[in-house]
Amino acid sequence: MSARRAVVLLSGGLDSATVLAQARSAGWACHALSVHYGQRHSAELAAAARVAQALGAVEHRVMGVDLAGIGGSALTDPGIAVPESPATGIPSTYVPARNTLLLALALGWAEVLDAEAVFVGVNAVDYSGYPDCRPAFVAAFNEVARLGTRAGIEGQPVEVRAPLVAMTKAQIIQSGIALGVDYAMTVSCYQADAVGAACGRCESCRLRREGFAAAGVPDPTLYRTSFG
Amino acid sequence: MSARRAVVLLSGGLDSATVLAQARSAGWACHALSVHYGQRHSAELAAAARVAQALGAVEHRVMGVDLAGIGGSALTDPGIAVPESPATGIPSTYVPARNTLLLALALGWAEVLDAEAVFVGVNAVDYSGYPDCRPAFVAAFNEVARLGTRAGIEGQPVEVRAPLVAMTKAQIIQSGIALGVDYAMTVSCYQADAVGAACGRCESCRLRREGFAAAGVPDPTLYRTSFG
Numbered sequence: 001m002s003a004r005r006a007v008v009l010l011s012g013g014l015d016s017a018t019v020l021a022q023a024r025s026a027g028w029a030c031h032a033l034s035v036h037y038g039q040r041h042s043a044e045l046a047a048a049a050r051v052a053q054a055l056g057a058v059e060h061r062v063m064g065v066d067l068a069g070i071g072g073s074a075l076t077d078p079g080i081a082v083p084e085s086p087a088t089g090i091p092s093t094y095v096p097a098r099n100t101l102l103l104a105l106a107l108g109w110a111e112v113l114d115a116e117a118v119f120v121g122v123n124a125v126d127y128s129g130y131p132d133c134r135p136a137f138v139a140a141f142n143e144v145a146r147l148g149t150r151a152g153i154e155g156q157p158v159e160v161r162a163p164l165v166a167m168t169k170a171q172i173i174q175s176g177i178a179l180g181v182d183y184a185m186t187v188s189c190y191q192a193d194a195v196g197a198a199c200g201r202c203e204s205c206r207l208r209r210e211g212f213a214a215a216g217v218p219d220p221t222l223y224r225t226s227f228g
Numbered sequence: 229m230s231a232r233r234a235v236v237l238l239s240g241g242l243d244s245a246t247v248l249a250q251a252r253s254a255g256w257a258c259h260a261l262s263v264h265y266g267q268r269h270s271a272e273l274a275a276a277a278r279v280a281q282a283l284g285a286v287e288h289r290v291m292g293v294d295l296a297g298i299g300g301s302a303l304t305d306p307g308i309a310v311p312e313s314p315a316t317g318i319p320s321t322y323v324p325a326r327n328t329l330l331l332a333l334a335l336g337w338a339e340v341l342d343a344e345a346v347f348v349g350v351n352a353v354d355y356s357g358y359p360d361c362r363p364a365f366v367a368a369f370n371e372v373a374r375l376g377t378r379a380g381i382e383g384q385p386v387e388v389r390a391p392l393v394a395m396t397k398a399q400i401i402q403s404g405i406a407l408g409v410d411y412a413m414t415v416s417c418y419q420a421d422a423v424g425a426a427c428g429r430c431e432s433c434r435l436r437r438e439g440f441a442a443a444g445v446p447d448p449t450l451y452r453t454s455f456g
Binding site for chain 2: 090134148
């Protein structure tokens, strides 16, 4: 019997690497998908390629979408600074409708592959407050997947699974360590440099650092400057 | 008072041109969006640019997504023939998760523009049986828009409107004619040639031809071969 197929959204960061390790551990044949949507840096795509190979994905594809053309986020618009202190409300690093777009691309590929599931590493505990990381959003997208696809009408809908959604960052890290994830390969920083070295100061770096501390695991992240 | 803003998905075909004319007639400031997702021909994008200008869109943008890389549809995969007779069930021209993807891109741009609505020309009467053209799909996507965006959380969600969803093709054509749409500018054919001339035989051509006949309006379509 061949393994059940899944598409795994892989950003190159800590969370999605953990999801890939979990899905592999559960026996899924994983087709990793990264999306280049005009992020400021491409170090995270290089990280995604390393992670996909190290964790045994069947294949890794990168799709391009030119969200940079619409701007509206500190992550895609060079005219908006990446904040280095916690925001009130939804921060400027929010990319409009990003997870809807990523899930739409993953859903389309899943249909073509005849895959049963899409795995995504969204998390609504130690997170930046983005609306499209919450369980209610994932549930709503599953309705779209059920009603808007051939798979949903003719057979079994593709199921979007978000196994990290209720975990703390420390729990995520402990889960990944137990599955052999080498987090030194991953890049979480919103403004990593060309080799993937992290700033240590942005919201994403802060959540990651605090996660390693809370997990009692040495932080393997390459930082480009000292901070303290 | 400035006009309310809307993003209008514009394919270059008959339906979306009619939607743009309706939205303009209702006083919306319309930002037209076309998506190049690896369609076999680009004549429809040229048609979209002509239609946007003729019907008074504020601007027209084209975003690129490489769906051709995943294949799975006669419209994006050169290895799958475009059928010329009606299909049973969902036809091979179905593009996996296409409308989910188009709406995700439109939703993101709408958030950046602070637009109140996204208009889309989906239709579930004289249509090809695609699951993502039905009212239930549009309703499900509106939940995603409400729960997955900054606009939905902090203010008023962007509303996806599908004004053609319950109209016959003849009613759509009559509505557009009344609003001054020149359908000679539009391209509906799944396999139009480089100048936009239609095959006259595919499912999309068939629905269009029958619509003009039922509406009692001369068919202005440029066909590249005679048929009968």
